[in-house]
Amino acid sequence: MFQSAELGHKLSKEEFAKQEPALREKLLDVQYELLEKAPFSVVIVIGGVEGGGKSETVNRLFEWLDPRHLQMHALHEPTSEEAEQPSMYRFWRRLPPRGKIGLFLGSWYSGPILDRAYGRTKDVDLDTAMNETMHFERMLTNERVLVIKFWFHLTKKAQKKRLEELEDDPRTKWRVTDLDWERFEMYSKFRKISERALRDTSTGFAPWYIVEASDPQYRYATVGNIIHDAIRKRLDAPAQNTADLTPPLVKPIDGKGILDALDLTPALPKEEYEDQLLKQQGALNFLFRKPALRKRSVIAVFEGVDAAGKGGAIRRVTGALDARSYDVIPIAAPTDEEKARPYLWRFWRHLPRRGKMAIFDRSWYGRVLVERVEKFCDEDDWMRAYGEINDFEESLAKSGAIIVKFWLQIGKDVQLQRFEERASTTFKRFKIGPEDWRNRDKWDAYQSAANEMIDRTSTEVAPWTLIEANDKYYARIKVLKTIVSTIEDSL
């Protein structure tokens, strides 16, 4: 992959000086057009060998572009808050909104490549990490983020020369550290590993641009032009209709889904309920005081038919816990900051810290439920969401989160009865509105979306638990029992 970046590419200072004003003007032009129209955001990744002039190039970009609408993220050690979350957390929280450009020096490639080079992982781990990365970048691309990736390359000889030059100049001497020389000694290893990583992740939607880095003028001009061309091309692209390419989802010929097969009759008498409630709440409380839980987090997702009793079930869970150990996150319409970013961004903001439980009252599954049924997003958006959500939950699980997901199901008749009851009880009057009645009219569409969701996102790390909720007592106990046993099995 690196051969064509070892040809000794050069651009004379004179030639560069001649090209620079026009390059700058057209870069500003795309930057402002991007800002005004805000159809997408831009993420620029700059990786490559030490001494390859990465930060000089970034500085140059900041001179060319309007620095007010560029964000620079140089990532070193994670902060204590970041260290508790999945490795991608630090990138998610820094994603630029639409219209803006984010520059990442030190990216999601740095960790896996360094780990492999220092022998902390094996090839297969690198491949897995690169596979995740590819999923991540594909999701970004689909979510209207333009991903531009540069890899600055130097031959071993050129790297040595460059480090020596920096060391010889008293103004730049401080920049060369022992670590740089240590890494230089590992040149061939890094070259091999990087090549493997780059090959795996040079995709059609986010290809690598390998830049020969020894000549600064060549490097600046190449990077500047690629950034311009990539943004220009995307700005000028006609609106996509990728939905046409999406294969149709097929319903089972007999029309039967998982939810139809569910027997909603199980019930608990009040006395047994009260008995069980105390017992299960006690067990949950006990689990949260175990030292082992301080290193984990718990994520509970509640989805279900309107009036199925999500709120009541949630209150029976929180009732078992110290208020300091949980957060309930009700998911309503996204804010404008959330709308300007990939749809999963708003959930990354609410991940629990270690030792805590986050309870999502509705969740990222809105994408394949309400957004699908109400057509708030395109068909291909929710079609790809199944895979994106599975990836998301896998990365949560990997970082130590224990995940439980509930679908609360009631019969259509029971829903009607509860709606009417809510409308006539004072302190429940806030729980029912015209929207609930509208959703009820689309009962079948919602059920079929839910069937499909359960099918496609019940995974080993995060299976769905279906809750037969015609009887509230039965439902609440099943929720509690499931949480307790899932945590027990995970510790």
Add this chain to the structure above:
Amino acid sequence: MFQSAELGHKLSKEEFAKQEPALREKLLDVQYELLEKAPFSVVIVIGGVEGGGKSETVNRLFEWLDPRHLQMHALHEPTSEEAEQPSMYRFWRRLPPRGKIGLFLGSWYSGPILDRAYGRTKDVDLDTAMNETMHFERMLTNERVLVIKFWFHLTKKAQKKRLEELEDDPRTKWRVTDLDWERFEMYSKFRKISERALRDTSTGFAPWYIVEASDPQYRYATVGNIIHDAIRKRLDAPAQNTADLTPPLVKPIDGKGILDALDLTPALPKEEYEDQLLKQQGALNFLFRKPALRKRSVIAVFEGVDAAGKGGAIRRVTGALDARSYDVIPIAAPTDEEKARPYLWRFWRHLPRRGKMAIFDRSWYGRVLVERVEKFCDEDDWMRAYGEINDFEESLAKSGAIIVKFWLQIGKDVQLQRFEERASTTFKRFKIGPEDWRNRDKWDAYQSAANEMIDRTSTEVAPWTLIEANDKYYARIKVLKTIVSTIEDSL
């Protein structure tokens, strides 16, 4: 202050059981009304002695209220990100949006009281801290946050009994630590210090409610009722017109302000400019590589007349720096998340970490400039903002931030000339719009607001530097020189 909380207040279990359903219903009622109308947010502070049942009470509130619209913040050690910021940062970042309730267990009182009790500070430091706290709470109140503060009190005898009870019960034994007994030994000291702190901060807008904590039923019912009454009263309060109470601002009789007295003619020839530019940029770059700067941060504020050259000056500053060490934050209209919180919230989000510079292109001064002139806020809102901004900058300075503030001034004729030039240059066309022409019509109002702002917010820790900007070269060099000398003086 504590006498009336040592009377042995009690509520029998039967009486409590009788009152609870009605209390719960009215609490839910105000919570939902708050949520629907969202006229303000609620911050509840719970402080007091160990063993006073603080967390049990919080748990009870979570049972009574809808936990989906309550946020609980139990604050212990600051995270590494928080430790780099002013002490109030951790509270700012957790402020609930309008319509929601935030519960703080461990608040802005905990640190100062503990510091004093352990002899790390003196009475005068406690008084200063309480004075700041009072400013903070007054600002919150004015910014439509209802602040409710509870202090749970126990006599020494009652505290001992309570700790012993907890220790004797195997289910709660784990909750009593050596630290609790250590603090118990310091009972009289804590009592004296808390009394001093509470007396200082029991204000009309945010009084303390001291609750005798030995009887749980009495405690729960008292807290529940106070919360209900406070929210109810504020919900029912007629719209305030405090602007009527604001004394008028008076212009100097001769109509002359600081800006009128400014001589805008200083200029630099191009050659000298280029020479000075290199020199000053070099000096700034050098300062950012000093180890002493790694423990400080730099905050630069750029305000000024439209087309005065803020962007150009900012680019000459950033041109001196490594892109990793600064962030430019352009301030435009607030997002909806920002609008739902006190106006300074959006700036707390962008404070620089240590070793970094944050450059604000327009800033919190918008409150007393555009918001004042365009009447986006009431007269009393911008009147009080001067003091709030001074408090804000003082707390930044205290935490180690170096602050420079620039007002760029040009003549009205020069502005016209630049507007016309911008309109006719391709890659500057984005820099001029109808709004700029509208603002120009209000030239005098903006100038008079700026005069007043400079007068009232030029403080010892954060003075304004006026930049004579008719000549761009002169202006840029003065900006750079000021930054360099301010940092030099501070290190």
